[in-house]
Amino acid sequence: MDVDAGRGAALGGALPTQPGELPLARRLRSLLSWPTADTDPVSHLVRTHRTIHPGTEPSVLRRAYTIAENMHRGQFRKSGEPYITHPLAVAQICAEIGMDATTLVAALLHDTVEDTRYTLQALAEDFGREVAHLVDGVTKFDKAFYGKAAEAETIRKMIIAAGKDVRVLIIKLADRLHNMRTLGVRSAASRERIARKTQEVLIPLCDRLGIQMLKRELDDVVLLHLEPEEHARIARHVHDRPGWDAYLDEVVARVRSALRRNRVDAEVTPRPRHLYSIWKDTVSGGHTAPYDLPRIAIVVDGPATDCYAALGAVHGLWRPVPGRFKDFIASPKNNLYRSLHTSVCGPRDRTVEVLIRTEEMHRSAEYGVAADFRFPRPGGTAACAEQLDWLRRVLDWEQDAADPAQFLESLRCDLAEAQVQVFADGRQVVLPAGATPVDLAYELGTERGDHCLAARINGRLAPLSSALEEGDVVEIFTETDAANGFDADVAPRGPRREWLDFVKSPHAQMQISRWFAEHTEPGISITDKVRLGRATIGLALRKHDRGLASDLPLLRLSEELGYPDLETLLVAVFDRVIEPDAVVRQLIDLVDHRQ
Numbered sequence: 001m002d003v004d005a006g007r008g009a010a011l012g013g014a015l016p017t018q019p020g021e022l023p024l025a026r027r028l029r030s031l032l033s034w035p036t037a038d039t040d041p042v043s044h045l046v047r048t049h050r051t052i053h054p055g056t057e058p059s060v061l062r063r064a065y066t067i068a069e070n071m072h073r074g075q076f077r078k079s080g081e082p083y084i085t086h087p088l089a090v091a092q093i094c095a096e097i098g099m100d101a102t103t104l105v106a107a108l109l110h111d112t113v114e115d116t117r118y119t120l121q122a123l124a125e126d127f128g129r130e131v132a133h134l135v136d137g138v139t140k141f142d143k144a145f146y147g148k149a150a151e152a153e154t155i156r157k158m159i160i161a162a163g164k165d166v167r168v169l170i171i172k173l174a175d176r177l178h179n180m181r182t183l184g185v186r187s188a189a190s191r192e193r194i195a196r197k198t199q200e201v202l203i204p205l206c207d208r209l210g211i212q213m214l215k216r217e218l219d220d221v222v223l224l225h226l227e228p229e230e231h232a233r234i235a236r237h238v239h240d241r242p243g244w245d246a247y248l249d250e251v252v253a254r255v256r257s258a259l260r261r262n263r264v265d266a267e268v269t270p271r272p273r274h275l276y277s278i279w280k281d282t283v284s285g286g287h288t289a290p291y292d293l294p295r296i297a298i299v300v301d302g303p304a305t306d307c308y309a310a311l312g313a314v315h316g317l318w319r320p321v322p323g324r325f326k327d328f329i330a331s332p333k334n335n336l337y338r339s340l341h342t343s344v345c346g347p348r349d350r351t352v353e354v355l356i357r358t359e360e361m362h363r364s365a366e367y368g369v370a371a372d373f374r375f376p377r378p379g380g381t382a383a384c385a386e387q388l389d390w391l392r393r394v395l396d397w398e399q400d401a402a403d404p405a406q407f408l409e410s411l412r413c414d415l416a417e418a419q420v421q422v423f424a425d426g427r428q429v430v431l432p433a434g435a436t437p438v439d440l441a442y443e444l445g446t447e448r449g450d451h452c453l454a455a456r457i458n459g460r461l462a463p464l465s466s467a468l469e470e471g472d473v474v475e476i477f478t479e480t481d482a483a484n485g486f487d488a489d490v491a492p493r494g495p496r497r498e499w500l501d502f503v504k505s506p507h508a509q510m511q512i513s514r515w516f517a518e519h520t521e522p523g524i525s526i527t528d529k530v531r532l533g534r535a536t537i538g539l540a541l542r543k544h545d546r547g548l549a550s551d552l553p554l555l556r557l558s559e560e561l562g563y564p565d566l567e568t569l570l571v572a573v574f575d576r577v578i579e580p581d582a583v584v585r586q587l588i589d590l591v592d593h594r595q
Contacts (some may be wrong), residue, residue: 031265041088049104050096052374056101061091064127065107071116078185086178087111093174098368098374103167104383106134110171114139130165137161137168138175150410152549159394159411160545164472166369166391169205171213180221183408184316195225201408204415208391210335210368219276229281234275234282237290246271251346255354256297256316262313271297271355294346295353299362304329307340307356314354318344321351329361334419334430337365410506422472423579432504438495441476442508449508450495450515451478465502494519526571533570540584553565553591557583560590 013346040066068087073287075083082393089109096124099107114134124132138161140154141262162168165298167335176198192438199222206215224231255268282291298314304310324343332338339357346352363371394411418433424440431439437457442449455462456475468474495512503509517532525527537554542549548554551566558569561578572578 001183006017039208041084045088045092045095045104048092049101053093053100054097060101060127061104064105067118067126068108068112071112071118075115077182078181083111083115089178089181090171090174093177093214094171097170097174097211097370099167099370100373103171103373104129104136105210106131107165107171107174110135110138110175123321133161133165134168134171136173137165140281141532151197157545158409163391167207167373170370171210173206173209173211173218177214177218177221180218180225183221183225191225195222198222199226200412201415201419202410208335209370210330210337210364211366211367212368216274216276220274223276223279225290230279231275234279234290236279237292238275241292244294246298247347247350251294251296251352254317255298258313258317259298262309264300264317265302266298266300266306266310268296268298271295271353284344284476293343293351293353295355296355297355299364300356301356302358304338304358304361307358310356311340311342314342314344314356318346318352320344325565329357331421331428335368339365347378374433392451410509420468420470420472422468422470422474424474424476430576431468436466436468436476436502437464437476438463438503439500439505439508440468442476442503442511443505444476446511448476448478449511451480452495453477453479464499486532526567529574530570531566533572533574536573536580537570537583537587540580540586544588546584553587557587557590561586 015090042062045065046061049061050056050058062352065084065088069084072087076081077086087108089111090110093101094218109118109123109127109131112122113120113123120132123135135348137158158168158172161178180195180198183194198218203215203218206218215438220231223234223578252268252295253272259266259268273295278290278292281287283289285547296312300310321343324341329340337363338361339355342354342356344352344354346484357365363375367374371489394508404595419430420433420435421428421430422440423429425444429440429443431443437455438449438452441452441455452464454477455464456477457466457468457471457472495515497512497516498510499512503512517535538547555566558566563572568576569583573580573583
């Protein structure tokens with residue numbers, strides 16, 4: 001699906017267009033060069049897919065391509081290429097990461113419902129409900145109806161669909177990656193806007209899914225469009241590094257010898273950083289020259305305990321750099337990334353970074369949730385489910401976000417790269433950077449959050465507004481913990497409004513707001529009733545994957561129902577004089593009837 005594209009006109013295009021070439025000329029050139037039927041444009045896709053899944057019957061892919069090509073015929077991208085080149089490229093990306101045939105079929109057809117006369121019902125009849133669900137999940141809402149809320153509503157819909165089938169997100173990421181590859185024909189303002197949105201939401205989503213194979217390229221192409229001069233500087237550095245390959249060859253050879261002496265069976269290879277990673281470390285460290293340490297990866301052929309044996313072999317060979325060891329096997333990252341990271345003073349006292357992992361860890365690090373499709377194995381579904389705990393958490397608080405903009409902002413916060421890991425109730429909890437004991441309390445349970453009274457951080461009482469730090473051990477006390485020396489009788493019941501001034505997690509923010517909405521004092525103002533009535537209708541609309549771009553439909557409905565104005569209707573909804581579900585049903589009928 002092409003970002004910010006009008007119906008029948010798609011975003012993007014190949015970067016190597018001739019300077020000054022008119023769109024019509026590009027279109028004619030692409031038509032003349034477009035493969036004929038004899039060249040079979042699906043053959044490369046089929047070969048890629050069958051290399052990984054040899055038992056797949058390719059006929060379904062060819063049928064899906066034929067329908068997509070027929071539906072998109074006459075549509076062109078901004079580069080002048082036939083539109084079908086885009087869904088074919090998206091399917092190819094999905095094939096390269098090892099996705100199943102169902103995903104590839106949905107990728108080929110992912111824009112048909114949005115941009116052609118092909119209906120979702122016809123799609124379901126032709127390819128089944130599973131493919132229809134995937135296509136529907138990545139289909140954008142119409143801006144004509146949803147207005148500025150269209151983008152947020154589309155992302156909300158996609159997240160809900162992914163809760164049933166994570167392949168929705170994988171197709172979306174492949175879609176965005178191809179659009180980013182072909183962003184060069186857009187204006188500078190469009191390139192920056194699209195790259196910024198990719199950086200804020202889709203790259204963090206890719207990271208949470210653990211698909212580093214896609215994330216590395218997305219990172220680099222975003223850097224290209226947001227910081228072109230820095231991208232060029234880092235690229236020149238990578239191209240011109242003198243003696244780099246020879247040095248890494250020496251490091252790899254010596255590590256292999258050390259592992260053999262310690263009877264550790266492993267593959268050792270150079271592991272160069274991608275451009276964005278080098279740039280990020282350069283900026284965060286305040287370096288003037290690109291900060292790019294030599295790096296190798298050790299993939300052991302054995303259990304996780306062999307990783308620690310390999311670590312001992314490396315530390316026996318070269319002195320480890322203090323403070324540079326991280327054990328992501330004992331404490332995996334929030335996307336379940338597992339590896340040992342260490343840095344050593346290698347040959348000629350150059351610092352060398354070393355990653356150590358098992359083959360299974362390596363597959364998971366590269367392909368994330370897609371590994372279960374590329375390397376099917378018993379228990380794979382359970383592993384994928386564990387990796388998607390964060391998605392279930394998002395879906396829990398999604399229902400409390402009546403405003404789509406609030407949902408999108410909360411999602412950005414939840415996906416924020418800056419996070420801390422703390423320990424409570426004997427388990428590790430991941431929270432946004434700057435989170436407080438109140439955030440932690442709500443993460444441990446809504447009741448714990450609502451009745452949070454005090455906290456101990458590393459054994460000492462601390463204000464509830466205290467920012468938690470990496471590795472803190474936290475105890476949460478609630479209003480029922482009088483035995484611990486807290487006078488529950490004099491403590492205020494429920495959350496405090498001032499908590500909203502310092503909590504960081506979307507879950508905590510929404511649960512606190514929910515509590516005050518449900519425990520409104522009898523003297524609530526009409527203004528608050530109007531606001532909460534509107535929010536109630538918004539929540540009810542979410543159940544139907546709908547939203548409102550303006551108050552006009554509500555105004556029309558209030559007139560039809562005999563209310564003197566919209567505010568009176570909203571107050572009636574709040575007071576339950578009329579049920580919100582009944583209002584929403586009539587509202588949808590009214591809007592759909594007028595279209």
